[in-house]
Amino acid sequence: TAQVFVRDEKITRDQAIQGLKAARLRQVTIEQSLAEHGFYKPRASEKVKMGELFVIAGLLVEKDVINALELGLLREQPVGEVLVDSGLITKELLDTAVRLQEMVDNNTLNVLEASQVLRQIQSQGINMAQAVAELGLLKSSAHEKIKLGELLKMAGLITDDDIQDALNLSLRNAALVGKILLINGLIDERLLHAALRCQFLLREGFLSQEQAIVALNYCQKLQCSFDDAISELGWTAPTRTAPSAARDPDIKYDTAPS
16 A cells, blocks of 8 residues: 555655554554554545556556456456456455445545455455444444434344334334334344444444444344444443443333333
């Protein structure tokens, strides 16, 4: 990455050396090290071509991309398809790169962060949510609020239709979305409690959105509590000293037996 920066005249050779030393000492990424020294600042809005993303990630060399571009022109194929047909990347990795391109386009990630995620996915065989969470690239505001239904949907545990049905019922019955989802059998009580705990930690800034999604899926897969899930993932969160700590303060709970 430092070489690419120097080549593109974004930093000097001396700045690259200083940034690498600091990155090794502090165990941070080269991008973070350079940014902290004021040597590099990602553009507010960036675009990245498919081939460039793979080159920056260190998964392809420029010669491979140039050859793919030439073949693509002859065959009238996108460069990504040519790279897959040539056996240089997999279809799954191409689909991930397309999603990362979109995240760069909408300023969710910058080009260098997207390349880090792509490299992490390829080297460790993990999905994009895990890679983003492990790299700590998405930071949630401590005051960010996310609706319970949206949180469960992003984790892939319910659909938009499930949420809409729950909302329609809640309008008639004045009940909470989570309670309606529970009543309709779309989630169980353990998952509801996990989602509420997750929502609380997300809102208070102890977890990023990507970490929340990874942890909820982990919790569902292993059928464990949310606190056990984040502990297994190696993340830290405030210990619950009372049952109320796991509950969303904006929700009134019915503790009477049903």
